[in-house]
Structures are given as C-alpha cells and as structure tokens.
Amino acid sequence: LLILQDKTEFELLKKVKEDFITSVSHELRTPLTIAKGNTQILKDFMKDNQFTKQVTKIEESLDRIENIISQLTLLSKAEFGEYELKKELINPTTLYNEIVKDLYEKIQEKSVKLHFNCQIQSIKSDKFVLYTIFRNLLSNAIKYSYDNSDIYINFLSEQLIIKDEGIGIREEEQKRIFERFYRGAEANNYAKGSGLGLAVVKYLCELANYKIEFESKWMVGTTFKVVFYR
Numbered sequence: 587l588l589i590l591q592d593k594t595e596f597e598l599l600k601k602v603k604e605d606f607i608t609s610v611s612h613e614l615r616t617p618l619t620i621a622k623g624n625t626q627i628l629k630d631f632m633k634d635n636q637f638t639k640q641v642t643k644i645e646e647s648l649d650r651i652e653n654i655i656s657q658l659t660l661l662s663k664a665e666f667g668e669y670e671l672k673k674e675l676i677n678p679t680t681l682y683n684e685i686v687k688d689l690y691e692k693i694q695e696k697s698v699k700l701h702f703n704c705q706i707q708s709i710k711s712d713k714f715v716l717y718t719i720f721r722n723l724l725s726n727a728i729k730y731s732y733d734n735s736d737i738y739i740n741f742l743s744e745q746l747i748i749k750d751e752g753i754g755i756r757e758e759e760q761k762r763i764f765e766r767f768y769r770g771a772e773a774n775n776y777a778k779g780s781g782l783g784l785a786v787v788k789y790l791c792e793l794a795n796y797k798i799e800f801e802s803k804w805m806v807g808t809t810f811k812v813v814f815y816r
C-alpha cells in the first residue's frame with residue numbers, strides 16, 4: 587500500500603497511471619489493426635454465407651474495443667492537462683453533417699428523425715473537442731431513443747441543445763452518469779456501450795471551459811445543453 591504524503595507523490599502516481607494507459611493503448615492498437623484488417627478481408631472474401639453474421643459480430647466488437655481505447659487515451663490526456671486546445675473557426679452545420687455520416691448506421695437502425703437547426707455560421711473552438719462532445723451526446727440521444735422518434739438539435743450562438751424523446755434517466759441515476767464506466771441499470775437493454783462517453787464529454791467541457799447540464803425524465807426523454815463561454 588502506498589501512502590500518499592504530499593501532492594508531488596500524488597502527481598507522480600497520476601503520471602504513472604497516464605503513462606500506463608498510454609503505453610497499453612499503444613500496444614493494443616497494432617494487434618487490433620491487424621485483426622480489423624483481416625476481418626475485413628474475410629468479409630469481402632466470403633460475401634454472403636452462413637458465417638457473415640459471426641464475422642460482422644467480430645467486426646463490431648473490434649470497433650468497440652477501438653472506441654474504448656480512444657476514449658481512455660483521451661481521458662487520461664485531458665486529465666493530465668496534456669491536451670492543447672486549438673482555436674479554430676468551425677462551421678457547426680459542416681460539423682453536424684460529419685457526425686451524422688459517422689453515426690449513419692445507428693440512425694438507420696433506429697429510424698430516428700433528426701431535426702437540426704443552426705443559427706450561426708461559425709464558432710471558435712477546438713474542432714476535435716467540439717466534435718467529440720457533439721458526437722457523444724448525439725450518439726447517446728440516438729442510442730437511448732425509441733424507434734422512429736424525433737431528436738431536436740439546436741446550435742445557437744452560445745449553446746448546443748440536444749433533446750431526445752427516449753428512455754430518459756432515472757432520478758436516482760442522474761448524479762452518476764458522468765462517472766467513468768457508469769452505465770444506467772437498463773442501458774444494456776437499449777444499446778451497447780462502455781460508460782465512457784459522458785465522462786469524456788465532461789472532461790472536454792471542463793477543458794474548454796464549457797458548461798454542461800441536462801434535464802431528464804424517466805420514460806419521457808432527455809435534454810443535454812452545452813453552454814459555450816466566449
């Protein structure tokens with residue numbers, strides 16, 4: 587057992603943890619890339635036969651591992667203040683279109699209707715940070731929506747609001763949703779996930795000095811709001 591005597595020791599331990607996550611992530615990426623590449627070859631080669639379903643499952647699982655690794659790396663970087671924020675002019679509509687392309691399969695699967703309303707031409711932010719916050723929140727809105735329901739996305743000059751009419755978050759779970767690896771008790775019945783998405787969103791909002799808040803009612807829906815301070 588390590589007894590932490592002062593801040594320096596604590597900082598050192600944090601650094602060890604960050605280095606550990608970074609190197610493990612790095613080591614995992616190579617075999618993962620090989621596995622993904624070969625799965626793709628298998629899939630192309632087999633076309634449609636009785637094993638297509640199994641290979642697709644392998645592919646999905648590899649994508650999930652890749653996603654967990656990216657989010658963990660990002661979290662440890664952000665936590666250690668090693669991520670350097672850029673100031674770029676971003677067009678929210680272009681950003682939204684990129685995210686929708688990225689989430690295309692999920693959107694199709696659920697047949698959700700997205701209503702996007704944008705009132706500004708540009709926003710000054712770090713593209714990667716804004717993309718990740720926006721993507722994770724929209725991805726959740728889709729994941730936890732009922733089939734065929736509506737999702738409203740409003741990009742205003744000072745805030746981004748994403749409103750869904752999905753399963754909502756139980757009151758007793760609301761204080762825990764930003765914790766790492768925390769998943770709602772019923773989340774698994776609706777979608778796969780790692781419980782890292784909102785932890786990443788929270789860290790990135792802190793980093794960029796944005797405020798994040800939400801309102802939710804079980805079985806009714808959830809609204810997330812990101813307030814930009816500029």
Ligand code: ADP
Nearest residue numbers: 726730754763769770773779780781782783784
């Ligand atoms: P994941 O979605 O991988 O479980 P997140 O960190 O993104 O992880 O979210 C944590 C939990 O918060 C989810 O498991 C779910 O219970 C709840 N949650 C997040 N967004 C929504 C939403 N839009 N509607 C309902 N529940 C949500």
